[in-house]
Ligand SMILES: Nc1ncnc2c1ncn2[C@@H]1O[C@H](COP(=O)(O)OP(=O)(O)OP(=O)(O)O)[C@@H](O)[C@H]1O
Ligand SMILES: Nc1nc2c(c(=O)[nH]1)N=C(CO)CN2
């Protein structure tokens with residue numbers, strides 16, 4: 424069974440919903456479509472890359488001196504509030520409420536974010552977009568690997584041959600979700616069963632990347 428089928432079984436996600444969402448994102452991308460994958464590859468190749476997550480330790484970040492900054496979803500809101508502009512934003516669109524210009528947005532379609540795709544797409548429709556999915560990729564969609572926004576960012580950095588990858592705001596083990604994870608959180612909070620298990624998978628993916636390639 425493939426990686427995503429196993430995850431769907433573990434969480435009870437439905438494959439057809441992942442496909443509906445993917446079809447929707449593919450169609451949203453149809454207007455003035457441009458493929459920014461090569462631009463992303465050129466941006467990352469040979470560079471030091473900071474990958475920033477939305478863990479409770481995110482607020483320790485005051486500045487970043489890596490060549491390239493990749494923020495994962497909700498972490499973008501914190502970085503922008505500190506005047507740090509991410510070069511790349513990896514998102515399923517349920518965390519970001521700011522939409523910096525000139526960043527490359529790597530947007531995921533999954534079975535649980537169709538309403539965000541619809542409501543948030545107007546805010547990013549004129550940005551540099553790369554659509555991704557967690558089913559067999561088709562049309563304008565790509566599948567680079569990984570699961571949560573944070574570990575998919577690490578997979579991207581590795582796939583596009585970053586010289587080094589440094590992690591910030593990543594805390595897979597404490598069972599605490601950072602308040603920047605969702606716009607409606609006021610404080611850090613204990614992780615639900617599903618979030619704990621999402622973070623377990625994220626940790627596993629990140630470890631695989633670091634053990635195999637770095
Ligand atoms: N303790 C943590 N709390 C929240 N995010 C974390 C933590 N540690 C690492 N991260 C990483 O930060 C990323 C960004 O967080 P965010 O909650 O916005 O992501 P997400 O993948 O959209 O999650 P969700 O499925 O809850 O929507 C996560 O995808 C995860 O990989
Ligand atoms: N169907 C489905 N897929 C996902 C989900 C989710 O909640 N539902 N969350 C993800 C990242 O956190 C990634 N993929």
Ligand SMILES: [Mg+2]
Pocket residue numbers: 496497514515516517518572
């Ligand atoms: Mg999200």
